Amino acid sequence: MSAITERDKAISILDSKLAQLSKLYKECYLSMGRGALLVYANDVIERGLPNENDYRTKKEMVDIFDDPTSHAKLKEMVDNYDHKNEGILTLITIYSNATYFITVKLK
Numbered sequence: 640m641s642a643i644t645e646r647d648k649a650i651s652i653l654d655s656k657l658a659q660l661s662k663l664y665k666e667c668y669l670s671m672g673r674g675a676l677l678v679y680a681n682d683v684i685e686r687g688l689p690n691e692n693d694y695r696t697k698k699e700m701v702d703i704f705d706d707p708t709s710h711a712k713l714k715e716m717v718d719n720y721d722h723k724n725e726g727i728l729t730l731i732t733i734y735s736n737a738t739y740f741i742t743v744k745l746k
Contacts, residue, residue, distance in 0.1 A: 642737035646730060649680035650741070653728075656688055661745035664726035667694035673717050675700050675727035683730075700729060709738070716740055 640648075653660055667674065674696040678689045695703075697717045701710050716727050726743040 640734060642732040642734040645680045645684070645732040645734050646737070646739055649678070649683040649730060649732075652683050652687065653743075657743075658746050659688055660726070660743065663689065663691065663694075664743070664745055665722075667691055668722045668726075671696055673697050673720075673722070675713070675717060675729050677703070677729045677731075679731050679733065681733040703729075704738075709740075713740055716742065 664676070667676075670691075671694060674694055676689050676693050677695050677700065678693055683689065697714065700717065701713055704710060704713065713727075713729070720727055720742060724745055726745055728739075728741040728743050730739045730741060731737070732739075
């Protein structure tokens with residue numbers, strides 16, 4: 640499976656459960672503040688939705704990455720999303736550890 644196929648399959652699963660994902664984002668934001676879900680595509684494919692343990696604060700998220708461009712992009716996304724209508728998802732594939740920063744429109 641390619642990274643793009645793995646990504647698309649995980650996004651499709653998440654999209655089919657957007658109401659539950661929206662609730663998770665809102666609960667995590669209220670309890671932890673600005674941050675993002677850190678999700679491995681393979682975990683979504685095998686077990687379904689992420690949970691509160693997959694949510695990371697902005698600092699925790701940024702500290703995961705070494706690349707300055709990734710730092711800047713992720714910081715900007717986390718600083719600027721509208722927590723009532725959006726969530727940030729960092730999706731990592733098993734295939735080549737490809738990383739995608741995605742804005743999720745919440746219900």
